[in-house]
Amino acid sequence: MRPARDVGIVGWGACIPKFRIKCSEIGKTWGFPPEYHGGLIVSEKTVANIDEDTTTMGWEAAKNALVRAKINPEEVEAIYVGTESKPYAVKPSITVIAEALGITPKILGADLEFACRAASEALEASIGLISSGMIKYSLVIGSDTAQASPGDVLEFTASSGAAAFVLGPRGENTVAYFEGSYSYITDTPDFWRRQLAPYPMHGEQFTGDPAYFAHIIAAAKGLMNKLGLRPSDFDYAVFHQPNGRFPLKVSVKLGFPKEKILPGLITPMIGNTYNASALIGLCAVLEEAKPGQRILLVPFGSGAGADAYSVIVEDGIEEKVHLAPTVKELIEDKIYINYTYYAKFRGLISKFSF
Template identity: 60%
Template sequence: MRTRVGVGIHGWGVYIPRYRIKVEEIARIWGYDVNYYVKSLMLKEKAVAGIDEDVATIAVEAAKNALKRASIEGSKVGAVYVGTESKPYAVKPTATIVAEAIGATPHVLAADIEFACKAGTEAFQICTGLVASGMVEYALAIGADTAQANPGDHLEFSAASGGAAYVLGPDDSRAVASIEGSVSYVTDTPDFWRRELSPYPKHAEAFTGDPAYFRHVVNAARELMSQLGLRASDFNYVVFHQPNGAFPLRAAAMLGIPKEKVLPGLLAPEIGNTYAASSLLGLAAVLDVAKPGERILVVSYGSGAGSDAISLIVKDGIEERKNLAPTVRDYVNDKTYIDYGLYARFRRIIRYVR
């Protein structure tokens, strides 16, 4: 998919809560062999939202950072879309909270997008279309999650919290990266789901691999390259959705992409799987270090299932924007370790009678 007029990224911003729990600590509670998680899945620790943090607060912090880099007022934003699977309200948009907090209300499109971990790039695609059509000048696409996992489930080792926000606008001189093109690859593949009123998601274990993650990610990437007439070697950086540290590297290998191009955007080992924020956080980490002229491939994956593949070209002027807000590395390095007890309290796993 290519827009008739150019659309670009004007600002990127992230937020990662400062609390971390190590996979050893989770393994200790449930008596699991930590080696599987550390060696096979390449997970070390994950980011945990504080007791007063949720998707709305994470999205607002990320959005503010993105606005700083874009150097525009919140009132200039014409659309706010929040992609998430852990919204604070089942009914009542997170996007209106974000819009209000950044001063974008009232003349603003706003909605929450749900597509498991693909919701963030889905928001990105919608915003791209809105800007390209001329309906809005600037649109804010956010992926944010405080991912839940059934206590003791394998997912508990990775389900993490974080958010990334992108201000999209015309591909003019103020844009820091051009959106070259994108594709979406979507099928009905029930590998992971959460039914209404269920507190935690369920999944089909190994089925989430080949027929789900790898098929969608690899096919989306191949289709995009084919449409744009590009080869894997044309990309300087590749970012995949990161359910763990190992899957993105295996997907890269299947596409003939060397590990070195994946590592700059690979955050799962240090912060876990931030769900709808995962691939967008990886992209932000790459933008933090990318040079003008470099090409970036981003491929998300959302269970249920689908992948968005997006190609971006970094533009001049990115350098002076990098220091306008904290980088992904700033947030990754600012951390406080917590034990399982505090983690259970922060994530409200402890039942409390009011």
């Protein structure tokens, strides 16, 4: 898809919770063999504090994005959060976020759900709204406190974090713009969580080839065919990162060298932040990219779907990098906790009658 008028990124921001648990601590707790998790290429993951959730992390990422955007927050006319860990089953997260950013009430907004891809759907919707001239700026947030059943292999990677982008019409204040996008969606039963179920289930053999790899490869190839581009035309590639291994494997399948993947591969240090996974990777790449460089971004969501975007970096990006905390700074700012604190923070301990 190509918008009628170019739409770009005006500001970006991330929220990476301060607390970390090492995967070796999780493995030891549940009696997995030492280095059982080694193949996942994730050494530690973020843990949201007891007072953090999708709403608060989304707010913090959005605040950082607005600082970098250098616009009056009241100019934002749409706000979307993509999440699969809504604090309320019914009651939007974005109303709290928008109110706390001071951008209510004349605004469009919704919480979107499509596993880890919902925030990407918000990107597509915002590009359309801005391109058509219906709105000027949109705030797109991906935020999750990912659930994992205690003792499940998912617990090694499911983490917490958020990323946010202020999108607007391509112009003087945009630091990158969307050259085009390509979406690929099918009904694939690789991962789900039923109503009232506290933890998700994964469809084992569906997780890899029929879901993650098939959709990401189809979306990326579709985009490159449509735009007449090859992997060598891109300076960076950022894929959804459920673990550290899958993005490296999909890059080989698509013909991208490792050095174009590593700058945006963040999951090995913080785990899988679900709706923020690929988007925090994009934030990290924007913080080192130079004007004129081209980025391939491919978020993926179970169920399943992937969107491939070609993003071209523009002048003025370097001046915005240090207006808010960078991904690198946020990764380095950490406090390690043990499994007892992790269990408390994740609400895994049931209290009785008090």
